[in-house]
Amino acid sequence: MSNLWYPFTAMQEWSQTSQISIEGGQGNYLLASNGKHYLDGVSSLWTNVHGHNHPVLNAAIKNQVDRISHSTLLGLTNPLAEDLAKRLVEITPQGLNHVFYSDSGSTAVEIALKQAFQYWQLTGKPEKTRLVHLDEAYHGDTLGAVAVGGIDIFHEIFGPLLIPTDSIPCPNSFHRDRSANQEQAETQSLESLQQLLKESASKIAALIMEPLVQGAGGILTHTPRYLSQLAALCKEFDILLILDEVATGFGRTGTLFAAEQAQVNPDFMCLAKGITGGYLPLAATLSTSRIYEAFLAPREDGKTFFHGHTYTGNALACAVAIANLELFEQESTISKLPPKIAYLRGRLETLRKNPNVGDIRQCGLMVGIEIVERENASAYPTKSFIGDKICQAVRAHGVILRNLSDVIVLMPPLSIELPEIALMVDAVQSGIEEVCR
Numbered sequence: 126m127s128n129l130w131y132p133f134t135a136m137q138e139w140s141q142t143s144q145i146s147i148e149g150g151q152g153n154y155l156l157a158s159n160g161k162h163y164l165d166g167v168s169s170l171w172t173n174v175h176g177h178n179h180p181v182l183n184a185a186i187k188n189q190v191d192r193i194s195h196s197t198l199l200g201l202t203n204p205l206a207e208d209l210a211k212r213l214v215e216i217t218p219q220g221l222n223h224v225f226y227s228d229s230g231s232t233a234v235e236i237a238l239k240q241a242f243q244y245w246q247l248t249g250k251p252e253k254t255r256l257v258h259l260d261e262a263y264h265g266d267t268l269g270a271v272a273v274g275g276i277d278i279f280h281e282i283f284g285p286l287l288i289p290t291d292s293i294p295c296p297n298s299f300h301r302d303r304s305a306n307q308e309q310a311e312t313q314s315l316e317s318l319q320q321l322l323k324e325s326a327s328k329i330a331a332l333i334m335e336p337l338v339q340g341a342g343g344i345l346t347h348t349p350r351y352l353s354q355l356a357a358l359c360k361e362f363d364i365l366l367i368l369d370e371v372a373t374g375f376g377r378t379g380t381l382f383a384a385e386q387a388q389v390n391p392d393f394m395c396l397a398k399g400i401t402g403g404y405l406p407l408a409a410t411l412s413t414s415r416i417y418e419a420f421l422a423p424r425e426d427g428k429t430f431f432h433g434h435t436y437t438g439n440a441l442a443c444a445v446a447i448a449n450l451e452l453f454e455q456e457s458t459i460s461k462l463p464p465k466i467a468y469l470r471g472r473l474e475t476l477r478k479n480p481n482v483g484d485i486r487q488c489g490l491m492v493g494i495e496i497v498e499r500e501n502a503s504a505y506p507t508k509s510f511i512g513d514k515i516c517q518a519v520r521a522h523g524v525i526l527r528n529l530s531d532v533i534v535l536m537p538p539l540s541i542e543l544p545e546i547a548l549m550v551d552a553v554q555s556g557i558e559e560v561c562r
């Protein structure tokens with residue numbers, strides 16, 4: 126019996142089945158103890174960027190480990206944490222000048238929520254305490270992040286523990302109302318936000334959202350137009366905008382950050398996952414000078430942001446993150462994406478004809494394939510676990526994927542090559558046919 130309790134896993138079933146154990150990685154592949162290699166079709170939970178076992182990233186860690194692996198940022202500084210902060214400010218949207226580190230997407234979100242809350246406490250509007258989020262949002266699993274989440278299967282049970290929040294409709298209506306088109310769904314969401322802000326802006330501190338793609342909600346996409354109009358409403362009503370780019374950041378949507386596609390300059394940006402190229406846990410919450418300066422005061426005024434995690438600014442993580450950013454430059458990672466994205470789009474067109482495919486949503490190299498019953502195109506009963514079964518079947522074709530309920534997610538490393546894209550899509554096609562026929 127294993128002593129390990131796995132994340133997001135029904136342990137009874139898991140412990141009764143055999144599992145693939147990963148012992149190595151090379152490029153876009155995972156090497157398993159069963160001797161097989163598998164294409165890493167979800168970038169090891171949306172983290173890997175330039176491939177596994179990359180010599181440059183390996184060297185960055187090896188060099189650093191001979192100097193020091195960790196020293197605290199509480200009362201000390203270190204050159205790598207400083208250097209990385211400078212680089213992050215340079216590459217993120219204008220105005221984000223300050224970097225607060227932590228170690229996961231959830232903590233990056235907690236920090237943004239707490240800083241946004243404290244900002245209004247410090248600037249004479251203590252009644253601005255409420256947080257707004259989108260339905261079907263996912264911002265992590267710590268309690269603050271769960272409070273601004275909107276995925277019932279993950280979040281509902283924790284309801285009694287959560288701070289109250291306000292939500293607006295998801296701008297992608299596939300799960301709610303398939304008769305609405307994208308434009309109608311976005312308009313409905315924006316109108317609902319406008320109404321909420323008209324009534325309650327004086328009580329609202331911030332709005333948090335995943336720009337362009339609501340990932341864990343099922344790769345629910347929306348247009349840059351929606352994002353820019355939402356940002357404009359936040360500005361008009363003086364609501365702080367937190368963009369959670371934990372999943373979309375570092376090239377996943379085709380640009381370095383999703384916000385670029387709508388030319389939005391948020392008050393906060395949360396980064397994690399791809400920041401270290403998928404090597405080590407590191408996260409950053411960026412904020413503007415308007416926010417940062419509200420906390421500047423003599424120590425005795427009590428304006429300090431009392432928050433910090435033990436491994437904040439870890440030297441190994443910062444070293445590999447810097448090397449990862451340099452790889453974006455050296456390997457022209459972003460400018461190599463358009464042909465990959467177009468090729469993936471082309472391959473997915475064939476899949477669209479499959480009667481079990483209800484919708485395909487793609488933004489850059491983020492894809493969600495919605496599985497439906499072939500007879501009437503309606504959702505499968507929840508307990509049929511159709512998405513799980515398809516992902517299991519796909520493994521026999523040499524590809525590791527992970528579903529979100531009935532949505533098959535493709536999110537390969539940015540280093541994926543065209544033949545590997547073909548392999549991945551063909552494997553999904555076969556998996557659907559084997560399971561659903």
Ligand SMILES: Cc1ncc(COP(=O)(O)O)c(C=O)c1O
Nearest residue numbers: 229230231263264265340371372
């Ligand atoms: C948009 C978004 N925010 C936050 C998180 C939470 O990140 P972590 O699992 O590192 O806490 C995730 C994880 O998938 C995410 O997709």
